Amino acid sequence: MSRQDSPLRTDQPELSSRVARPRTPAHEVLRLPVAVLLDNIRSMYNVGAFFRAADGVGLEKLCLCGITAHPPKKAISKTALGAEETVPWEHDWDAVAMAEDLRRHGFAIAAIETSEHAVDLFEWQPTFPVCVAFGHEVEGLRPELLAMADSHVRIPMRGHKNSLNVATAGGIVLYELLRKYRALSTSSVG
Numbered sequence: 001m002s003r004q005d006s007p008l009r010t011d012q013p014e015l016s017s018r019v020a021r022p023r024t025p026a027h028e029v030l031r032l033p034v035a036v037l038l039d040n041i042r043s044m045y046n047v048g049a050f051f052r053a054a055d056g057v058g059l060e061k062l063c064l065c066g067i068t069a070h071p072p073k074k075a076i077s078k079t080a081l082g083a084e085e086t087v088p089w090e091h092d093w094d095a096v097a098m099a100e101d102l103r104r105h106g107f108a109i110a111a112i113e114t115s116e117h118a119v120d121l122f123e124w125q126p127t128f129p130v131c132v133a134f135g136h137e138v139e140g141l142r143p144e145l146l147a148m149a150d151s152h153v154r155i156p157m158r159g160h161k162n163s164l165n166v167a168t169a170g171g172i173v174l175y176e177l178l179r180k181y182r183a184l185s186t187s188s189v190g
Contacts, residue, residue: 031060033129034177035102037109039095039145040066040136041166048079049167055083057178060129062087063102065095096144099131103148107131111141111149112173114162118154121176126151128181132173137166 036059041047047069054062064070070091071077071084092098099109108130111118133149135141146152155164155172164172 030058032058032174032178032181033060034174034181035059035061035063035107035129035131036170036174037063037065037095037099037102037131037133037145038068039133039141040139041068041134042137043167044069044073044075045079046137046165046167047073048076048081048084050170051076051080051083051087051089053167053171053174054087055080057174059087059174062089063095063098063131064089064091065098066093095133095142096148099133099145099148102131105129108150109133109145109148111146111152112155112169113141113146113152114154114157115146115152118152121153121155121173124151124153126177126180128184130177132170132177134166134170 034057036050036054038047038050041050041064047064050062053059068091069076070089071080076084090098103109106129108127110124110126110130110132112132112134132153133141133145135145141149153173155169157163163169
């Protein structure tokens with residue numbers, strides 16, 4: 001049976017016939033009023049995945065703190081696929097100082113962490129601009145960042161495990177923030 005004869009593919013266009021989305025110059029991109037703070041993320045592949053998701057949602061800024069690697073690094077580029085060239089980012093060894101600076105610039109701080117007083121991601125009503133903070137893959141966010149957060153947010157987990165890969169969690173949170181921001185934008189227009 002050929003691909004064209006496949007009953008599962010009759011309503012889908014051929015890959016070669018899909019229309020590519022025109023590229024928007026980086027200076028013309030409307031930014032989502034969200035920053036991500038990554039504190040002590042060990043894996044450069046996770047950092048690259050954050051760059052990729054950040055580009056996808058039009059993130060305002062990626063804050064790389066502590067031992068979190070920053071471009072140029074091959075392992076970051078391998079996963080980011082060029083997003084490290086389009087997403088605004090900065091590195092600082094002191095995550096608390098960077099979070100305080102974001103707060104001075106009007107950002108609310110949200111710790112993405114599975115703590116007992118964390119609100120469910122889908123019930124959370126963020127105020128924009130917001131900075132979402134993600135911590136070390138095993139140890140999570142350090143106590144100082146947890147203490148200064150305006151809110152703690154958890155991703156609902158229905159299986160046996162109580163955590164996700166940090167980059168996977170980042171993608172989920174960023175796209176939920178994009179959805180919520182778009183809903184706010186459309187409700188304020190109407």
